[in-house]
Amino acid sequence: MEGFLPMTISLYELVGRDPQRPFSPHCWKVAFALAHKGLDFKSVPTTFTQVPAVEDGVSPTIPVIRDGGAVVADSFAIALYLERNYPERPSLFSGEGGEAMARFIERWCQLTIHPFIGAAVLMDIHDCLAPEDQAHFRTTREARFGKRLEEVPAQRDTGLAVFRQSLEPLRSTLGMQPFIGGRQPLFCDYIVAGAFQWARVVSPFRLLEEGDPVAEWFERCLSLHGGLGARVAAA
Ligand SMILES: N[C@@H](CCC(=O)N[C@@H](CS)C(=O)NCC(=O)O)C(=O)O
Secondary structure, eight states: OTTOOOOOEEEEEEOSSOTTOOOOHHHHHHHHHHHHTTOOEEEEEEOGGGGGGGGGTOOSSSOEEEETTEEEESHHHHHHHHHHHOTTSOOSSSSHHHHHHHHHHHHHIIIIIHHHHHHHTHHHHHHTSOHHHHHHHHHHHHHHHTSOGGGGGGGHHHHHHHHHHHTHHHHHHHTTOSBTTBSSOOHHHHHHHHHHHHHHHHOOOOOSOTTOHHHHHHHHHHHHHHHTTTTSOOO
16 A cells, blocks of 8 residues: 555553663564564553553453554454555564464463463562552452562572573574574564563562573564663663
8 A cells, every 4th residue: 555654553552660661572472573574653651550440440350452544452453453454564473373373372371471470570570560560460460479579480490491491492493593583583583572671670589591582583683673671770
């Protein structure tokens, strides 16, 4: 559709006290996906306690995007929406099989990477929130973990070696190709990069050893799209 100029898309992204430091892994997936498609977007910094009011309560979680008249929630659903609605722009999935495989990466990331990172940086997340959001975070996360917030990251140093080992399938893949998507990044890269960016933005805790191919891949992801990810300094 030559000459067609899409309207600026709004991305509701999770922030703490500093509106310039979005940290949610799922929101980062979408920011990377929008940049990959070359779509202009406006970040709408949103705190935990503001989430229920986003777009008249369309979703209990963010990311949410507004694209003209369309409102879409859930990072994977948003990526599919972008793929369907902007087919002439660089693909996020490289076809139907790519969509299905990205779903596998999403499940793997959610079930293998997120539990360790989420527990390891839990207090760091809490500490970057405004007081009213800290109260919400404490109530919901203490119910989820079944213990006091302060106790959750206690095992992070002893669990680190097992976590790093669990990345071996990713590490050995990256010995064969620069991105999970192959020669170029795809949405599957942004899914995993979102998780590492979450930790990088909120916490000085070092998840990866220097020289780890996973760390080198993450650096490549941070420098994509004009350094979108690197623009937010590490904690
Ligand atoms: N499956 C959803 C998950 C989104 C999600 O869990 N968002 C969190 C922030 S990372 C949220 O909005 N939580 C609101 C709350 O905890 O009150 C997606 O991929 O977008």
